[in-house]
Amino acid sequence: MSRPEEEFILTLSCRDTKGIVHNVSGLLYQAGCNIIDSQQFGDVQGEGATGLFFMRVHFEAPPHLADVATLENLFAHVREQFGMEARIRAAAQRPRVLLMVSQHGHCLNDLLFRWKSGQLPVDIPAIVSNHTTFQSLVESYGIPFLHLPLVGGSDAETKRAQEKQIEALIASERIDLVVLARYMQILSREFCEQLRGRAINIHHSFLPSFKGAKPYYQAHARGVKLIGATAHYVTPELDEGPIIEQDVARVDHSLSAEDLTAVGRDVECVVLARAVRWHVERRVLINGHKTVVFR
């Protein structure tokens, strides 16, 4: 039985070819590592295939190898041989997560409870909002609350000034992941580029349906029989980022737009929590404009 500090997660992607699994598993075996779980996927079939191969390996390393730098050196020649993008992280490492919220607090409340109860193995150095609505909730958990309003409106200059404050916080707190828990401001292209692959948004519709603002009202007007929620990585193109997780709930003609909103809240919470957990467990790999999720 290994100790937590000796378990690691290797994730990789590269052009698909023969021998990748053989070389990766053989290297780990030769080094005295034990594979606990291994999953892989080659996106090689059908129209739109990227031709990329993805792998996630959860393994335990012997004490003399049990640090990331040593394992990265060990793995270097295989990485170069296949031209891999590869990352090795200690399984026990707790990612540092910045939560952001505006005026709808159900996802924030859900994530805070999951964090407090140990379901979400992350550290939350701070929470940012452009409103003060949830300051007391956040501070009840002993987490610093930063109120960063958009002073003077949502024009581009005002937004960038506010975003630069968030960027400084991300740097100073060594943030690994930003979660937009119903943060209702469109992030600038510059900010999105900085956060590529490490900012998750919860959109309150089953994308690609009903992008943008007020999706439940759009859905009600369309007479849908299912509503949904989508967690996706944030990109400059609104609600177009790689989808991580989705779910739905049944509705019918008797429900108002407000009823749909109420039913949707629980779906949003579950979908966002799954996406954040899978991301921090390094189960999500980006495959072009899509994802591969090793659940």
Ligand SMILES: Nc1nc2c(c(=O)[nH]1)N[C@@H](CN(C=O)c1ccc(C(=O)N[C@@H](CCC(=O)O)C(=O)O)cc1)CN2
């Ligand atoms: N660059 C991106 N920014 C954001 C994304 C994204 O995918 N790319 N997701 C949104 C979340 N969102 C829907 O899920 C959303 C948020 C905000 C708006 C919007 O129109 N905001 C207005 C201001 C509204 C207000 O002040 O209440 C604006 O920013 O001008 C639409 C959709 C988060 N950001």
